[in-house]
Amino acid sequence: MKPPAPETFEGQILALLPSLRRYSRSLTRSDSDGEDLLQDCVEKVLARRAQWRGLNLRGWVLTIMTNLYRNQRRTIVRGNTVDIDGAIDVAAPEASTDPLERSRLEDALNGLSEDHRAVLMLVVIEGYTYQEVADMLDIPLGTVMSRLSRARQQLAEHMKSDNVITLRRPK
Amino acid sequence: MNAADQPVTEADLHAYTDGVLAGADRERIEAWLRDNPEDAARIAEWQAQNAGIKAMFSGYEKSRPGDADMIGKPPTISPWSKRLAAVAATIAVFAAGTLAGHYGPALFEHPQLQLTAQETFPKEAQNAFLVYASEVRHPVEVFANEEAHLATWLGKRLAIANLKVPDLTSLNYHLVGGRLLPVDGKPGAMFMYENQTGERLTVLVGRNTANKTTSFRFASADSVETFYWIDGELGYAVTGEISREELRKVAEECYRQFPS
Numbered sequence: 001m002k003p004p005a006p007e008t009f010e011g012q013i014l015a016l017l018p019s020l021r022r023y024s025r026s027l028t029r030s031d032s033d034g035e036d037l038l039q040d041c042v043e044k045v046l047a048r049r050a051q052w053r054g055l056n057l058r059g060w061v062l063t064i065m066t067n068l069y070r071n072q073r074r075t076i077v078r079g080n081t082v083d084i085d086g087a088i089d090v091a092a093p094e095a096s097t098d099p100l101e102r103s104r105l106e107d108a109l110n111g112l113s114e115d116h117r118a119v120l121m122l123v124v125i126e127g128y129t130y131q132e133v134a135d136m137l138d139i140p141l142g143t144v145m146s147r148l149s150r151a152r153q154q155l156a157e158h159m160k161s162d163n164v165i166t167l168r169r170p171k
Numbered sequence: 172m173n174a175a176d177q178p179v180t181e182a183d184l185h186a187y188t189d190g191v192l193a194g195a196d197r198e199r200i201e202a203w204l205r206d207n208p209e210d211a212a213r214i215a216e217w218q219a220q221n222a223g224i225k226a227m228f229s230g231y232e233k234s235r236p237g238d239a240d241m242i243g244k245p246p247t248i249s250p251w252s253k254r255l256a257a258v259a260a261t262i263a264v265f266a267a268g269t270l271a272g273h274y275g276p277a278l279f280e281h282p283q284l285q286l287t288a289q290e291t292f293p294k295e296a297q298n299a300f301l302v303y304a305s306e307v308r309h310p311v312e313v314f315a316n317e318e319a320h321l322a323t324w325l326g327k328r329l330a331i332a333n334l335k336v337p338d339l340t341s342l343n344y345h346l347v348g349g350r351l352l353p354v355d356g357k358p359g360a361m362f363m364y365e366n367q368t369g370e371r372l373t374v375l376v377g378r379n380t381a382n383k384t385t386s387f388r389f390a391s392a393d394s395v396e397t398f399y400w401i402d403g404e405l406g407y408a409v410t411g412e413i414s415r416e417e418l419r420k421v422a423e424e425c426y427r428q429f430p431s
Binding site for chain 1: 186220221
């Protein structure tokens, strides 16, 4: 179909899609879950367009996505699969990254609660300030800080080198 | 007050990590870190986390070919209803095609629809039907009286948790049984059904490496008709020597019953 004109609401959402895709994937455990969340979010945003106050569209959409994610995670039970169709399209991990470290980090992220993960991603991936995150999620600044702190502590705990067990063959 | 006298809080350390401090604030933390190696180590750890997280997800910031459709499509309630709508649309096309007679094959030959594995799939389904449906005594390996075993066994071979054997009794077809057979070089499952008059049809389930989701397709060879579709990791084909209309009902019923 014909793409919407850039100045329309649809056109602005379309322009945001790549960064929305990145955020949705950063919240979820697989490419397919990320795409599902993105699609659900876009549908919701289009249906609720009348509620947008005309300012900071991206922040508004990310808030909707975060809430959708928090609600959904309680009901969705899915395998940790990567759909091949999506995977082709996805950037390969940086060649320099140790794949084992990467998968440990992924495990660590998957161990975070939804609330902690969302705060961490809004700060690290989306580059929002702590106050902006507080406003977006409608929580006090102190809560943002404690969630961020807790998330980092939990990741560090999970990534500690003594959590790696070296396999030895019995003699 | 001298900025250097302010105590450094954990919030400051986070802010430093996330690069939101500038100028004097930043220098104050740097001075503190020189004297406090534990905090310096914490920050190094957090910065490594940040770098790892960014590397992991930044590649997803991309547009995709279907993006405009995502914006333009009418709102739907669930993925399930999206699929039903797709099925309904496809059925409408097929109905039109059947009316026009020669249109069906033309649609089927449309090149953009096909991938190699998807092309061979209906052929494999037809072959399996032709070989096994004509068997009188040994059409299946496991008969319907062991339906639970059949489901567990084939589920295991295809690596499908909770594989369900479709129940087609509402369409007056009862299960004869099933067998394991190769589909596209991998273990696949075939279920056979029979109606009161002994007419048979088969339902084939195979692993689909392309992992695409398609709408319903229709293939016809001599008098053997096949409806097939691909749903993520699995491909399905319903084959029989019965009317398209009847076969379509079977396909819809199977689609409803197979987990998506």
